[in-house]
Amino acid sequence: MWENGTAMTVSDTGPLFRRLRVLPFLAVLALALSASGCRSPFFYPTRDHVPVPGLENTSRQDVRFASEDGVPLHGWLLSPRDRVSRGTILFLHGNAENISTHVQPVLWLVREGYTIFAFDYRGYGWSGGDAPDIPGVHRDARAALSHILSLDGVSPDRLVVFGQSLGAAVAVHTVATASPSQRPRALILDSPFAGYRRIVRDKLSSLIVTWPIAWPASRFFDDEYSPERWIGKIAPVPVIVIHGTADRVVPYSHGKMLYDLASDPKGIWTVEGGGHATALRNPEVRGQFLAFLASVLPPEGDRRPSR
Structure with a gap:
């Protein structure tokens, strides 16, 4: 279980499950100095799906819906077989590839009785659109939230938003700007970065060749x-931040900053030795995750009053 302001520390010394793809520093430098290309370091989409082990054990529906500006989007609604769902999780994935490479690590939640709605941003997988951009993926996430809440049996008080890496960053703005009637029961952020400019500065500052231009180059990126800027507007929706201390893609300091900026109710789960978006491989973190879900999504007969 969890309490307001809790800090949990666990250990994870295993190898990274998947690394965020980071553009080589010379390419980042060139793009950062070109306003037309400054969005590219955040997005590495692929179109082709790959086989997903375990997907056949879920009840899968292909979902088609439109983004706020009309771009056609594709997602999967993955439900438990032969049992009533315990609640729905809107899953926002990271910046590389597509849902077929991101959904497998969260399939265990379907086995535990939860429904997962995972979708691809514009330019990813089977979604339409060309090159994704920062405003566009945020429009896509807001549309996904609206779509999942339009389905029979899905209501805000039975919904949790869960984002990993880039998806965690997008999730913050999505929940913060949602109307009161669309605010979910909780927000969970795994390996989030605190700001678009901030992560660019950190990456450029980590290399002696690009350190001198880290601050001016970061100004080419939209920080809106x-x-x-938005984490403080999430309350009263509970926020959980999960971050590994050995994350070499997004430093732990980013997750800690977001936790500090968030208002109660909030919690931070620090994974000692954990890498980027690897926490859910840890049995202790999985147990804490399930306990938290049970606390905010209790059985239908034991539901809390809606906010």
Whole structure:
């Protein structure tokens, strides 16, 4: 279980499950100095799906819906077989590839009785659109939230939004700007970065060749949607931040900053030795995750009053 302001520390010394793809520093430098290309370091989409082990054990529906600006989007609604769902999780994935490479690590939640709605941003997988951009993926996430809440049997008080890496950053703005009638029961952020400019500065500052231009180059990136600007507007929706201390893609300091900026109710789960978006491989974190879900999505007969 969890309490307001809790901090949990666990250990994870295993190898990274998947690394965020980071553009080589010379390419980042060139793009950062070109306004027309400054969005590209955040997005590495692929179109082709790959086989997903375990997907056949879920009840899968292909979902088609439109983004706020009309771009056609595709997703999967993955439900438990032969049992009533315990609640729905809107899953926002990271910046590389597509849902077929991101959904497998969360399929265990379907086995535990939860429904997962995972979708691809524009330019990813079977979604339409060309090159994704920062405003566009935020429009897509808001549309996904609206779509899942339009389905029979899905209501805000039975919904949790869960984002990993880039998806965690997008999730913050999505929940912060949602109407009161669309606010979910909770928000969970795994390996989030605090700001678009901030993560660019960190990446450029980590290399002696690009360190001198880290601050001016970061100004080419739009910071309007940065989580650090919006995390304080999430309350009273509970926020959980999960971050590994050995994350070499998004430093732990980003997750800690978002936790500090968030209002109660909130919690932070620090994974000692954990890498980027690997926490859910840890049995202790999985147990804490399930306990938290049970606390905010109790059985239908034991539901809390709606906010």
